[in-house]
Amino acid sequence: MIRFENVSLGYTDRMVIQGVNLEIPEGKTMVILGDSGSGKSTLLKGVLGILQPQEGRIEVNGANVGDLDEDDLLGYRQRIGMVFQEGALFDSLTVGENIGFWLWEHTDWSDAQIEERIRTLLRFVGLEDVIDRRPDELSGGMRRRVAIARAMAPQDPLVMLYDEPTTGLDPFTSRSICDLIRQVQREFRVMSLVVTHDLHDAFRVGDLFSFIHDSRVILTGDRTVIEGSDDPFIKTFLST
Numbered sequence: 067m068i069r070f071e072n073v074s075l076g077y078t079d080r081m082v083i084q085g086v087n088l089e090i091p092e093g094k095t096m097v098i099l100g101d102s103g104s105g106k107s108t109l110l111k112g113v114l115g116i117l118q119p120q121e122g123r124i125e126v127n128g129a130n131v132g133d134l135d136e137d138d139l140l141g142y143r144q145r146i147g148m149v150f151q152e153g154a155l156f157d158s159l160t161v162g163e164n165i166g167f168w169l170w171e172h173t174d175w176s177d178a179q180i181e182e183r184i185r186t187l188l189r190f191v192g193l194e195d196v197i198d199r200r201p202d203e204l205s206g207g208m209r210r211r212v213a214i215a216r217a218m219a220p221q222d223p224l225v226m227l228y229d230e231p232t233t234g235l236d237p238f239t240s241r242s243i244c245d246l247i248r249q250v251q252r253e254f255r256v257m258s259l260v261v262t263h264d265l266h267d268a269f270r271v272g273d274l275f276s277f278i279h280d281s282r283v284i285l286t287g288d289r290t291v292i293e294g295s296d297d298p299f300i301k302t303f304l305s306t
């Protein structure tokens with residue numbers, strides 16, 4: 067389980083989110099919704115442990131991320147698959163090199179072992195034939211698939227974090243990425259956090275939904291809870 071307990075997160079000059087309580091059960095996907103600048107990416111940084119809470123604690127399977135020392139954090143982050151906004155691939159490297167990069171840098175695996183891992187991951191995301199291509203030769207949807215494969219490279223993930231995985235994609239491609247996120251969830255039984263502002267995608271990938279507004283989580287629940295809400299912000303969000 068991922069548990070946010072009264073978490074406040076921010077930067078030196080300002081607090082971005084305050085007093086957040088969330089629980090993501092084993093194997094479930096929570097979608098984080100909210101306006102641009104409301105702190106969605108900041109929340110993911112908290113789970114990754116690259117930003118420490120000013121208050122409260124973030125626990126993953128019982129361990130407080132804030133208590134991990136440098137070594138523990140490295141091990142912990144290997145099990146967190148982060149898919150950055152826009153995929154954030156290295157355009158100067160091939161697809162295979164993008165996926166294998168971390169393994170070459172941080173493990174003593176042989177080239178053959180790394181290549182096998184790369185091929186397994188590319189097969190999983192349905193892209194084995196693009197291993198030698200460069201990201202800028204791929205469609206937006208393919209780049210997101212590569213980014214998902216890369217996020218899983220170090221180890222089969224415990225947690226997957228997706229920052230706006232479908233932004234800029236057409237509806238058909240968005241759906242296929244949502245389906246892939248579901249497939250990762252099923253296959254690896256991961257807990258996932260997905261940031262999006264697209265409600266269709268949200269309902270396609272999520273088990274639980276959480277709305278951030280004015281620095282706070284204003285509502286969390288399943289689809290029934292969200293659709294039954296009387297909150298004016300949520301009603302506006304649902305109707306647009």
Ligand SMILES: Nc1ncnc2c1ncn2[C@@H]1O[C@H](COP(=O)(O)OP(=O)(O)O)[C@@H](O)[C@H]1O
Pocket residue numbers: 077078082100101102103104105106107108109
């Ligand atoms: N590294 C940073 N230093 C200072 N302020 C930041 C930093 N990153 C984000 N912010 C600010 O924190 C707020 C929330 O940002 P973010 O979490 O990226 O929002 P979202 O992902 O919901 O669009 C924004 O006002 C943003 O300008």
Ligand SMILES: [Mg+2]
Pocket residue numbers: 106107108229
């Ligand atoms: Mg963001």
